[in-house]
Amino acid sequence: MLDLHVHLTGHRDRPADRENVRAFLRTAxxxxxxxxxxxxxxxxxxxxxxxxxxEVAAEFPGLKVRVGLEVDYRPGEEEKVRGILASFPFDYxxxxxxxxxxxxxxxxxxxxxxxxxxxxxxxxxxxxxVVQAARSGLFTTLGHLDLIKIYGVxxxxxxxxxxxxxxxxxxxxxxxIEINTNxxxxxxxxxxxxxxxxxxxxxxxxxxxxxxxxxxxxxxxRDLAEAAGMARRLGAEALVGFEQRRLIPYPIVAYSV
Ligand SMILES: [Zn+2]
Ligand SMILES: [Zn+2]
Numbered sequence: 001m002l003d004l005h006v007h008l009t010g011h012r013d014r015p016a017d018r019e020n021v022r023a024f025l026r027t028a029x030x031x032x033x034x035x036x037x038x039x040x041x042x043x044x045x046x047x048x049x050x051x052x053x054x055e056v057a058a059e060f061p062g063l064k065v066r067v068g069l070e071v072d073y074r075p076g077e078e079e080k081v082r083g084i085l086a087s088f089p090f091d092y093x094x095x096x097x098x099x100x101x102x103x104x105x106x107x108x109x110x111x112x113x114x115x116x117x118x119x120x121x122x123x124x125x126x127x128x129x130v131v132q133a134a135r136s137g138l139f140t141t142l143g144h145l146d147l148i149k150i151y152g153v154x155x156x157x158x159x160x161x162x163x164x165x166x167x168x169x170x171x172x173x174x175x176x177i178e179i180n181t182n183x184x185x186x187x188x189x190x191x192x193x194x195x196x197x198x199x200x201x202x203x204x205x206x207x208x209x210x211x212x213x214x215x216x217x218x219x220x221x222r223d224l225a226e227a228a229g230m231a232r233r234l235g236a237e238a239l240v241g242f243e244q245r246r247l248i249p250y251p252i253v254a255y256s257v
Pocket of ligand 2: 213
């Protein structure tokens with residue numbers, strides 16, 4: 001099992017110090033993960049302390065520790081992101097859309113605005129940005145693919161039609177898609193992406209990876225065995241990890257529930 005979406009400092013509510021790193025890795029080891037990847041928000045990338053991470057990682061010989069970044073994708077900021085990604089030897093980079101024209105739609109307290117919006121418009125605006133993230137060439141992975149459902153507002157049109165261009169862009173560019181289990185802890189109460197999307201992603205041979213989106217040590221690895229089982233049931237034959245942006249396939253049988 002691997003968990004490549006873990007926030008060491010949460011929303012900078014903890015330091016990236018030795019004790020904190022150890023707490024995350026201890027949970028990862030206790031849950032039997034073989035690989036864990038720190039992917040803090042790009043806003044805090046300067047907190048990254050690679051020597052400290054490798055030092056603490058050496059205490060956990062059964063665990064591969066990767067370093068990635070979760071980038072808040074906004075069109076027009078590609079050059080800035082390219083600079084950040086070039087400044088550290090990241091193993092992978094997750095491109096995530098959390099904002100539509102300046103609206104942080106996944107923030108707490110935004111439900112009303114979701115309810116008032118025309119749902120298909122909401123989904124089209126959102127997926128339009130995810131397509132741009134995929135085509136930017138900056139990312140190895142697309143984060144929480146259908147995050148726009150966070151408050152449980154569903155589109156009128158078929159989700160497969162709304163996400164069509166996004167799925168095509170991922171397939172063309174080889175961008176992986178994560179199963180992010182944290183959606184279960186949000187109002188929508190289910191993983192990202194939803195099952196029908198995941199099935200189509202697998203059918204198109206888009207690489208799949210796993211992430212808990214843990215913002216605290218206790219949440220590392222949460223529900224990932226179930227997510228891997230779901231991927232396998234829908235026909236996936238492998239999951240992927242990353243080393244220096246190279247994709248590493250893992251047979252999914254190794255991670256079955
Ligand atoms: Zn995110
Ligand atoms: Zn995240």
